[in-house]
Amino acid sequence: MSVRVRIPAPLRSVTAGESEVSVDGGSVAEALTELESRYPQIRQRLRDDEGALRRFVNLYVNGEDVRFLQGLETGLSTGDEVAIIPAVAGGALSC
DSSP states (O other), X not given: OEEEEEOOGGGGGGTTTOSEEEEEOSBXXXXXXXXXXXXXXXXXXXXXXXXXXXXXXXXXXXXXXXXXXXXXXXXXXXXXXXXXXEXXXXXXXXX
């Protein structure tokens, strides 16, 4: 089944500038595997040496955080959207 993966600006350098990529996958894990096979350099940005998602990478399926679903095993249907959202940390505002 074909799903859309939204690529954030910081990762577009490894996806040839693409902001959205269509991949096949019945789960988030399968979709990521296809994305990584198409764009091998993205893997090191998304996963650590053990293959787990890096702490600062958040994944959403149709707006729902996969951490509150079934993680990487979250099922996907044709037309679903997977969004890769890098965590953002900020500093204190100065007055």
